[in-house]
Amino acid sequence: MNKKRIIVWFTIMSLIISVVMIGYITSNGNLPKVEASQSKGEKIGPFKPVSGLPPITGPANFNWRQYAGVTLNFISENTPPSSALAANIKEFEKATGIKVNIQQMDLGSLVQKVTLDFVAKSGRFQVIYADPYQVLAPHYQHFVDLNKFNKDPNLPHVPGGLSDFIPSQLQACGYMGNTSKLYALPYDCPTMVLAYRKDIIAKIKNDFIKEKGFDPTPGPNMTWEQYYEVAKYINEHAKELGVKYGTGHQAKQYDSLMCDFSNILAAWGGDYFEKKDLGYIGSSNPGKCIINSKQGIEAAKFYKKLLDIAHPGSKSWDWNGLAEAFAAGEIALAPEWHEFASMFENPQKSKVVGKVGWSVLPKGPVRSANIYGGTGVGINAHASEKEQKAAWLFLIWATSPQSQLMILQSPVGGETPTRKSVYNYPTVKKAMEDPTSPEAKKMPNLIAMKATLQAWEKENVYMRPKIPQWTQVDTIVFTELSKMLAGVKTPEQAMNDIKRAVDVVTKQNK
Amino acid sequence: MKYKLIKGIFSKKGDRIRRMKNGKDQKIRIRIRTEDIMLAPSIIVLIAVSIFPTIYLLYATFFNYMGSVDKPVYIGLENWIKIFKDMEVFNSWKVTLIYAFVSLTLETIIGVGIAVLLYTIPKARNIFLTLWMLPIFVAPIVTGLLGRFMLNSSYGLYAYLLNLIGIKRDLLGSTGSALLCVILMDVWEWTPLITIVVLAGLEAMPTAPLESAEVEGATYLQKVWYVMLPLASRSISVALLIRAMDVMRFFDAIFMSTAGGPADTTKIIGLRLYEVAFRFGDIGYAAVIGISMLIVTTLLGRIFVKLWYSGGGEYSA
Numbered sequence: 001m002n003k004k005r006i007i008v009w010f011t012i013m014s015l016i017i018s019v020v021m022i023g024y025i026t027s028n029g030n031l032p033k034v035e036a037s038q039s040k041g042e043k044i045g046p047f048k049p050v051s052g053l054p055p056i057t058g059p060a061n062f063n064w065r066q067y068a069g070v071t072l073n074f075i076s077e078n079t080p081p082s083s084a085l086a087a088n089i090k091e092f093e094k095a096t097g098i099k100v101n102i103q104q105m106d107l108g109s110l111v112q113k114v115t116l117d118f119v120a121k122s123g124r125f126q127v128i129y130a131d132p133y134q135v136l137a138p139h140y141q142h143f144v145d146l147n148k149f150n151k152d153p154n155l156p157h158v159p160g161g162l163s164d165f166i167p168s169q170l171q172a173c174g175y176m177g178n179t180s181k182l183y184a185l186p187y188d189c190p191t192m193v194l195a196y197r198k199d200i201i202a203k204i205k206n207d208f209i210k211e212k213g214f215d216p217t218p219g220p221n222m223t224w225e226q227y228y229e230v231a232k233y234i235n236e237h238a239k240e241l242g243v244k245y246g247t248g249h250q251a252k253q254y255d256s257l258m259c260d261f262s263n264i265l266a267a268w269g270g271d272y273f274e275k276k277d278l279g280y281i282g283s284s285n286p287g288k289c290i291i292n293s294k295q296g297i298e299a300a301k302f303y304k305k306l307l308d309i310a311h312p313g314s315k316s317w318d319w320n321g322l323a324e325a326f327a328a329g330e331i332a333l334a335p336e337w338h339e340f341a342s343m344f345e346n347p348q349k350s351k352v353v354g355k356v357g358w359s360v361l362p363k364g365p366v367r368s369a370n371i372y373g374g375t376g377v378g379i380n381a382h383a384s385e386k387e388q389k390a391a392w393l394f395l396i397w398a399t400s401p402q403s404q405l406m407i408l409q410s411p412v413g414g415e416t417p418t419r420k421s422v423y424n425y426p427t428v429k430k431a432m433e434d435p436t437s438p439e440a441k442k443m444p445n446l447i448a449m450k451a452t453l454q455a456w457e458k459e460n461v462y463m464r465p466k467i468p469q470w471t472q473v474d475t476i477v478f479t480e481l482s483k484m485l486a487g488v489k490t491p492e493q494a495m496n497d498i499k500r501a502v503d504v505v506t507k508q509n510k
Numbered sequence: 511m512k513y514k515l516i517k518g519i520f521s522k523k524g525d526r527i528r529r530m531k532n533g534k535d536q537k538i539r540i541r542i543r544t545e546d547i548m549l550a551p552s553i554i555v556l557i558a559v560s561i562f563p564t565i566y567l568l569y570a571t572f573f574n575y576m577g578s579v580d581k582p583v584y585i586g587l588e589n590w591i592k593i594f595k596d597m598e599v600f601n602s603w604k605v606t607l608i609y610a611f612v613s614l615t616l617e618t619i620i621g622v623g624i625a626v627l628l629y630t631i632p633k634a635r636n637i638f639l640t641l642w643m644l645p646i647f648v649a650p651i652v653t654g655l656l657g658r659f660m661l662n663s664s665y666g667l668y669a670y671l672l673n674l675i676g677i678k679r680d681l682l683g684s685t686g687s688a689l690l691c692v693i694l695m696d697v698w699e700w701t702p703l704i705t706i707v708v709l710a711g712l713e714a715m716p717t718a719p720l721e722s723a724e725v726e727g728a729t730y731l732q733k734v735w736y737v738m739l740p741l742a743s744r745s746i747s748v749a750l751l752i753r754a755m756d757v758m759r760f761f762d763a764i765f766m767s768t769a770g771g772p773a774d775t776t777k778i779i780g781l782r783l784y785e786v787a788f789r790f791g792d793i794g795y796a797a798v799i800g801i802s803m804l805i806v807t808t809l810l811g812r813i814f815v816k817l818w819y820s821g822g823g824e825y826s827a
Contacts, residue, residue, distance in 0.1 A: 112788040119579045138791070252683070253771025313663035315772050316683030325664040472790045479774060486685045486773035505790075 045156060046095035053401040053421055054160030062156060067390035068097025074127040074394070075113060077375070078104040080339060081188045082129070084410035085398055092397050098390045100127075107255065111135060111471065118142040123382035126391045130184040130378040132173050137282055138468040140176040143183040144379040149392040150182070156393065158185065159400045164421050168456065171280040172463055173376030178281060184376025185399040186418035190337040191461070192263060192371045193451045194218050195344065198357040200234065200241050200332040208233055218333070218359040220368065220454065224267060224302060227333065227362040232309050234332045241332070245311035248322050248331035253482035256318040258464075258474050261303055261481055262371045263335060265291070266462040267364025268299035272473065272502070279372075279463020286467045289502040291477075292495040299364070300484060300491035307485050315485060327352060335361055337373060338448040338455075339415055345444035358451040360460055369462040370455035374418065408443050416445050416452065469505050476501045564804075567797045575793040582794065589798045599799060601774060602782040609689065609778055610757045613696045617753060620697065621704025622746060626734055628705070629712040643706065645699045654766025657695040658682065661767075685775045688768050692776050695763050700756070704749040711745025712738060744818055751814035758807045779803055 042057040046064050049055035058064065076082040086102040093099060103125075105113070111134045117124050118139050130136045130143065150157050162170060162182075169186045176183060196218045208216045208230070216230040231246030238244055250256035265271065270293055272278075273286035290296065307314060311331050313321065323340040325331055327350035343349050344356045360368050377398060379391040397403055404417035405425060422428055431439035431446040432453075440446055455461060467473070477498055484494035530536055571589050573582035593599055624642060628635055648656070660668045663680045672681070681687045719741065723733045739746075761780040764770065770777035770785070777785075779799065787796035 108789075115788065115791070252769065253773070254769050311663070312678065312680040313683060314680075316663070316680050316688075316768070321662070321664075324662070328664045330664055475785060475789050479771075482771045483773040486775075488685070488773045 047091065047397065047400075047402065050402040050405060052425055053405060054164060056156065056159045056396060056400050056402065058156035059154060062154070064095060064393070065097045067386060067393065069099075070387055070390040071099040071101065072126045072387065072391055072394055073124060074100055074102045074129075074377075075110060075125040076102060076104050076129040076377075077107045077110055077131070079129075079188055079190075079375075079415065080342070080410075080412070081407045081415040083412045084407040084415070085403070087410065087412045088403075088406060092394065095397075096390070096393055098393065100394060107131065107134065115139070117380070118382070121382045123380050123384070123387070126380050126383040126387045127394055128378050128380055129187070130173070130376045132184075132282070132375065132466050133464060133470040134474070136173070136176055136183055136376065136378070137466045137470050140181075140183050142381050144381050144388055145181040145183065146174075146185065146379070146392070146395070147182050149389070155389065156396055158396060159402075160419065160421055164401065164419050166418060166420060166456070168280065168458075168461065168463075169372075169374050169418055172372065172466065173374055176282050176466065177284060184378035185395055187375055187377045187399060188339070188415050189372070189374035189418050190339045190415075191373065191452050191455050192259060192335055192361065193338050193448060193455050194359045194361050195326060195334045195336045195340070195448070196357050196359065197243070197329075197332045197352060197355055199355045200243060201230075201357070203241060204230075204233060204237065218357070218362070220360050220363075222359070222362045224264065224306070224362045224364050228302075228306055228309070231306070231333055235309055242329070243332050244330045246309065246331070247306065247333045248311040248317070248325050249307060249314040249335065250317050250319045250322045251307055251310075251314045251482075251485060252316050252318045252321065253478055254318050255474055255478065256322075257478040257481050259319075259371050259373065260335060261299075261477070262462055262464055263361050263369050264303045264306075264364065265296060265299045266369030266371075267361070267367060268295045268302070269364070269366035270295035270299050272465050272477075273467075277463075278465035278467060280466070282466030284468055286465055286506060289473075289499045289506070291502070292492075292499040295366075296495050297492055300481075300495050302364075303481075304484055304491055315482075338452045339445060341446075341448035342444040345441075345447065356447070358448040360451050360454045368455075368460050370460055371462045371464060372456070408445065416449060467506070472505045473502050476505065567800060570794050570797040571801065573794045576791055579791070579793065585794070589795045592795060593798050593802060598774075599779070599782060602777050602779045605689065605774075605776065606758070606778040606780075609693060609696075609760075609776075610754065613693045613700075613757060614750060614753055616693070616697045617701045617704050618746065618750060621701045621749065622708050622739070622742070624701070625705045625708035625712060625742075626738060628709055629738070630730075639706075639709070643702045646702050648699060650699065650760075650762035651766055653695050653699050654763035657691065657763065658767045661691060682768050683772055685773050688772055688776050692764050692767060695767065696757070696760065699763070700753060704746075704753065707749035707752070708742055708745045711742040711748075715741045747814050747818045751811060751818070754810045754814060755807050758803055758810070 041060045043060045043062070045056040045058050045062075047056045074082075082102055082104050086104075089100050089102065110129060111131070114125065114128055114135055115138075128135065128143070136143070149155050150162070158164075165186050166189070169189055171179070173186045174182050174184050201217050204216055212229055212233070214226060216226075216233070218227070218230075227247070234241060234243065234246030238246075250260050270291065272289060272291055274290050275283060275285070275287040278286055311325060313325055313330075317325065319337055319340070322334055322336055323343055326334045326336065326340075327344055329351040338358065341356070341358065345353055347353050361370050362368060377395055379388050379395065381388075383391065399418070401417070401419045401421045404419050404422050405428070407415050408417055408422065408428070417423065417428075423432070427439045428443065428446065430437055431443050432449045434440060435447045435450075464470070465473070480489065480494045480498045480501075483489045484491055489497065570582075572584060572586060574585045574588070575582045577583060628639055628642075631638070645653070660666045661681045663669045663683075669681065672678075679687065681691050715738070719737050720733060723737050728736070759780055760778060761784065764776050764778060764781060765784070768776045770781045780803070783796055783799045783803065786792050786799060
């Protein structure tokens with residue numbers, strides 16, 4: 001055998017062995033490809049890895065219990081992921097010896113408590129549910145730059161890397177003003193889509209098409225004007241259809257009203273400020289308020305018209321009230337946060353189990369706009385160095401792909417993940433593809449995921465402005481909208497008054 | 511001997527000296543009595559928790575905290591001028607006054623009525639009183655939640671009953687009914703307080719005037735109107751004083767049920783203060799609103815104290 005033949009044989013054998021090994025690895029549980037996060041010298045941490053997902057790793061000699069005895073206070077909105085984490089917190093506490101108190105409350109109270117904590121610089125809450133608009137934007141200086149920990153060779157890093165987060169969500173939840181500092185990691189991702197009663201739509205379909213000339217089934221091609229017609233038609237046939245009203249909304253004088261209206265505003269091509277794309281990285285200088293533009297006023301007129309035929313309870317419902325009414329079978333159509341899918345499929349809480357379909361929100365003259373309401377978790381800069389490092393371990397665990405999968409499957413909560421790797425996980429993929437599959441029944445939030453993924457596409461998603469003055473702007477917007485819906489002000493007056501008040505607020509904070 | 515302080519003079523040692531009428535000076539020894547020492551801790555605590563914050567509140571009114579809470583900007587009287595021009599605050603005061611007037615009127619009528627009834631029933635008074643008192647033990651925040659629950663148009667009991675008689679509107683979502691609903695929540699919770707104070711007054715009332723009225727052949731209503739109510743007028747004014755001052759601070763139930771909406775129809779001044787302070791971060795302006803609430807509450811208190819002193823129903827046991 002000459003030298004040339006030996007080289008050829010060696011090359012062929014190497015190729016065969018490589019192909020066999022790759023085949024073996026990829027066929028083992030049909031695992032998806034994930035970004036390699038376990039770099040040289042890294043060791044899997046004390047958390048049981050889930051095959052197919054990037055594991056939680058740390059430096060080879062890293063002592064995961066070095067912060068044992070530290071107590072962390074995690075202040076969070078009362079959302080499903082926090083309930084799921086609270087139910088499984090023993091796993092983290094046992095592995096690290098760090099005690100975590102999860103305090104859950106409504107968003108308004110959270111904003112108030114966090115603001116006071118930052119003002120007092122007490123560091124009482126070491127881990128903070130950082131709503132990008134009401135917490136991060138006005139108080140980003142009080143958050144630790146997480147790059148400090150993520151780039152520290154002596155500490156564990158984000159499992160799967162930052163690139164495993166959905167990029168737009170990382171931008172919205174993690175940064176403020178520029179991307180030089182990372183303040184929070186994406187934690188949850190509720191997005192507004194349309195929940196509708198499949199059974200009601202099926203009942204009216206033929207007659208409706210005959211009468212109105214278009215299909216009433218919600219989908220990417222439906223317009224808001226068509227939605228109005230469908231809702232009105234259901235109102236007229238409510239008794240025979242077994243619902244009270246066609247549409248319901250979260251139009252209480254509260255943050256929910258701003259969210260509900262923003263979908264219409266953006267669909268009509270309107271926005272809050274003249275500076276574009278404020279929703280991702282955000283800015284301290286949004287420019288002038290343009291809500292009273294022609295598009296803004298037209299959107300307000302349509303919103304008023306729509307609310308006039310909506311369930312009268314709409315004006316006293318926030319997102320919870322709307323979800324309860326929909327689950328009680330009172331309304332057939334509801335623009336709602338997709339995370340309520342699990343509630344609608346829970347027989348203990350819902351009369352409409354198996355009857356709910358999901359779609360992106362209807363289109364306006366310009367596009368379909370679906371407001372994103374995701375949040376990150378960050379670390380309080382006023383906490384001690386030791387607490388900050390302990391909090392970093394908690395953040396790594398809480399936002400890891402395996403915890404996101406656990407949250408998704410949790411019977412306590414159920415929230416859709418912020419990680420690409422979890423969406424590529426075989427059972428998750430299967431549940432998204434087939435809403436009737438046993439996997440989908442185990443993870444009911446995924447029933448709304450097809451519509452939600454469509455809603456996250458750049459041309460469909462709406463990110464509200466991320467500016468330090470957003471809490472004030474939000475209050476002005478929902479108060480004036482409430483006056484408009486009550487008939488105290490016309491749409492023109494309400495939009496002009498919002499513009500006037502918002503311009504004062506943004507100038508004051510310059 | 512009477513001394514007249516002509517001029518405060520201090521000797522080199524720091525003793526206070528009084529000059530007497532005859533021109534001679536006399537040393538006055540400043541004595542620290544035992545009661546002064548015993549009162550000192552409470553005075554120190556009072557200064558720390560009440561007087562200092564009030565002074566700081568006043569100080570805060572001259573600054574703008576919106577740019578930075580750490581480094582407020584001095585703006586002089588700007589916040590004070592703003593409150594006189596602010597139509598939103600004016601509207602909140604209007605809502606507060608309507609809210610206070612209607613709820614106090616209803617609570618007084620019902621509370622006094624129930625107190626008189628309880629006073630006159632011969633048996634099982636304590637059982638009825640205990641049952642009547644139950645709402646007081648409910649935290650106001652729970653009252654708000656309860657109200658929201660009962661009036662919920664999907665599953666609320668009251669909403670269901672109203673639906674049966676043809677009222678289909680959402681009571682907490684309509685401008686015409688939301689304020690009435692929160693007033694009724696307040697009435698439900700606090701009327702028993704009026705009852706208990708007035709009943710205590712009736713219990714302490716001398717029986718002689720009532721017996722005389724009975725001998726004179728007065729009817730039950732005449733006895734209530736001409737004897738019991740005049741004699742209980744001081745207790746009524748005390749109950750009103752407590753409730754009037756309380757009503758100004760009312761916040762929890764409205765915050766939980768309507769959050770000030772719809773269209774600001776239930777945004778009482780306490781809610782406006784919360785919004786300005788914690789949502790707008792305008793601590794300086796919130797301090798001005800807070801002081802205006804303090805002034806109004808003090809004035810109301812003065813009015814009721816005056817009423818109490820001038821009450822015709824003074825009696826002695």
